[in-house]
Amino acid sequence: MNNNEGKGELEAGKVDCNETLEIENIEVDLILEAIWRRFGYDFRNYSKNSLTRRLNTMIQDIDEKKLSGLIPKILYEKNFLPTILHHLTIQVSEMFRDPLFYKSLRENVIPILKTWPIIRIWCAGCATGEEAYSLAIVLQEEGVYQRCLIYATDVNEEGLRQAIEGIYPIKKMREYSENYHKSDGKGSLNDYFSANYGSAIMDQSLKKNIVFSTHNLVSDSVFTEASMIFCRNVMIYFNQKLKDSVMDTFAESLSAGGFLSLGSxxxxxxxxxxxxxxxxDPKNKIFRKKFGEVTNG
Ligand SMILES: C[S@@+](CC[C@H](N)C(=O)[O-])C[C@H]1O[C@@H](n2cnc3c(N)ncnc32)[C@H](O)[C@@H]1O
Incomplete structure (x- = not known):
């Protein structure tokens, strides 16, 4: 639309604020379409506002003047995909994030899971692994880890590589240690890592029953028959249509009576x-799949 009628004061040829937003909107749509058609990653149903902010940060980081300047890079630069994923998927995570959730997990969920023969927990959108290691620690302290399998998945391979390494800045561990105690940790977080030149290396024993793997919640199907699914602080970036489809996948994937944990x-x-x-436990965003449901698996 290029109609300046009714905008008397505007100089001819200058775009006003609404037009700038409209152009930005078109640019974002074209970028998402290009990513989808060129690389097969579909961000078209992510929340538009948050994507627009991240694309604007991306152009600043790579010294590009306009959003549309990204399009030739997407089309012609084969190695551009990691840069896109780096900027469009938020890799922020913490150990024992929302400690009261982990407390409730210990007190209310694990006693039920303990009565099941096999416990499979799917951590969808595990980022750099802090959540999977926190879970492994809780399961170990509650004496059930040897009967558990944790599938920790994410769309971002760069994050997964860090998750597999399990190495974090030691200064972060101090903050995580507070969370751990608030979650009713039974010992000291220091028991679960060794310190080495400013890094904390997570204990091998925690990795024993964790399988890290790529999985895209937008395009990949049901992952496993799960006793519990963690999908925390992931769907906040999705629009309602995508959230709906991912929740359907989770409902299919969970066993009857299985648990779903969402972000705060x-x-x-x-x-x-x-x-x-x-x-x-609505306060801690824990839901339970109703009994009488049939899974596809
Ligand atoms: C903010 S982090 C949350 C990490 C962790 N769950 C937590 O709460 O600390 C969001 C994660 O969702 C992942 N993600 C985004 N879109 C995804 C998709 N389509 N499939 C799988 N993971 C996705 C991102 O790569 C990122 O690692």
Missing amino acids: KENLIGCRAKERFSEF
Whole structure:
């Protein structure tokens, strides 16, 4: 639209604020279409505002003047994909993030999971692995880790590589240690890593039952028959349509009575799958798949 009628004061040829936003919107749509068609990664149903912010940061980081300047790079530079994934998927994570959630996991969920013969936990969107290691520590302290398998997946291979290494800055461990104690940790977080020149190397024993693997929640299907799914602080970046489809995947993937854990700002409101879950500990965003449900598996 290039209609300046009714904008008397505007000089001819200059774009106003609304037009700038409209152009930005078109640029973002074209970028997402190009990423999808060129690399097969579909960000078209991620939340637009957050994507626009991240694309704007990306052009600053790579010294590009306009958003549309990204399009030739996407089309012609074969090695551009990691740069895109680096900027469009947020790799921020913490150990024992939301400690009261982990406390509830210990007190309310694990006693139920303990009665099951095999416990499979899918950590979807595990980023750099802090969540999977926190979970492994809790399961070990609750005496059930040897019967558990943790599938920790993410779309971002760069993050997964760090997750597999399990090496974190030691100064972060101090902050994580506080979280660990608030989560009712049974010992000291120091028991689970060795310190080496400013780095904390997670204990090998924690890795024993964790399988790290790539999985794209947008395009890949049900991952495993899970007793519990963690998908925390991931769907906050999705629009309602994508959230709906991912929640359907989770409902299919969970065993009857299985648990779903979401991030503190996430919920099932507005999702088709909402009726398939009951609220187990709504304060800590833990839901439970209703019994009487049939999985596809
Ligand atoms: C903010 S981090 C959350 C990490 C962790 N769950 C936590 O709460 O600390 C979001 C993660 O979701 C992942 N992610 C985004 N889109 C995804 C997709 N389509 N499939 C799988 N993971 C995705 C990102 O790569 C990132 O690692």
